[in-house]
Amino acid sequence: MEPLLEIRGLTTVFPTDDGTVCAVNDVTFSITPGKTLGLVGESGCGKSLTALSILRLVPAPGRIAAGSIWYRPKGGNAPIDLVRLCPHGDAIREIRGNEIAMIFQEPMTSLNPVYTIGNQIAESVALHQAADRKEARARAVEMLARVGIPNPRQRAKEYPHQLSGGMRQRAMIAMALCCRPALLLADEPTTALDVTIQAQVLELMKSLQQEFGMAILLITHDMGVIAEMADEVVVMYAGRVVEQGEPEAIFYKPLHPYTQGLLASVPVLGRRSKARLVAIPGTVPRLQRLPQGCAFRPRCSRRMPVCVEMPELEGASGAADASPNADHKVRCWLYDHQHGR
């Protein structure tokens, strides 16, 4: 199936006092209609900025310095490169909310404090879906009910500050889903929710995905959520994709030492061995002070002299301990024919 969104070589930079930093560095991946791509990685690795770049919402002075983001609009029109659109123009506004919706990491980013929850959602429905006020209002209440907000008719009349954090998060999810977007960018959509609501919201996202064939870019640090939801996983480290593949490959045959560390630090219920959880030593480097070559090198127990050069993201099918799957890619010298061991 043709991809709905195709990101190629996306590079998003911020000028700082110490020079320009690449928060997103040469990132390439694509998302298929109806599928979920999970984006994982430690805090600060560029996950949110990847999503914000797609909607052209990178905060100034940040900017997209290179790459393309091809999006195939509803109705079978020719793909457009979102990078070429004016970030304040009508074309991207038409896409935001209507075609591509985002659940922001911080709910108050997208909720307006001076309007009631119901009005905001209804407004968005009326704007994008050519519905009259009454219809839009009914859709808003229905959506609030579907995200598990009790007494939605009453809640719709309340302002964001009257809702608890978890409820605001759900209201925002309702707002994102009310226009039935073709692509949902979900940035840590369930992190602020307790587990029962979390499961409900994930179920809701899945059922809407099945109903409307919606694609999802799911950003999370929760490997459990990835295991539950993702059809494909992209692992980022310091702005770059370091590993990519199907969840089975990533979970059972993680190749990059960073991915291996990420998984070793996740508790598994019922794991019998006395093995302790392993923390990855060290911290994510500051983008201003990235080491030469592979950015994970200083924390890596398997580093080699060649790691001072940046490895490519390549199919790992040739590696001895890799899965025989060409879609599994890794950026690590360990799987290079010449340098690998």
Ligand SMILES: Nc1ncnc2c1ncn2[C@@H]1O[C@H](COP(=O)(O)OP(=O)(O)OP(=O)(O)O)[C@@H](O)[C@H]1O
């Ligand atoms: N406004 C800004 N000015 C300068 N640098 C920024 C700005 N916003 C983000 N960055 C840099 O971009 C990098 C990536 O940020 P991003 O928000 O995408 O991380 P993230 O992976 O979403 O992290 P988290 O898991 O904490 O949400 C960060 O390391 C940060 O230093």
Ligand SMILES: [Mg+2]
């Ligand atoms: Mg983030």
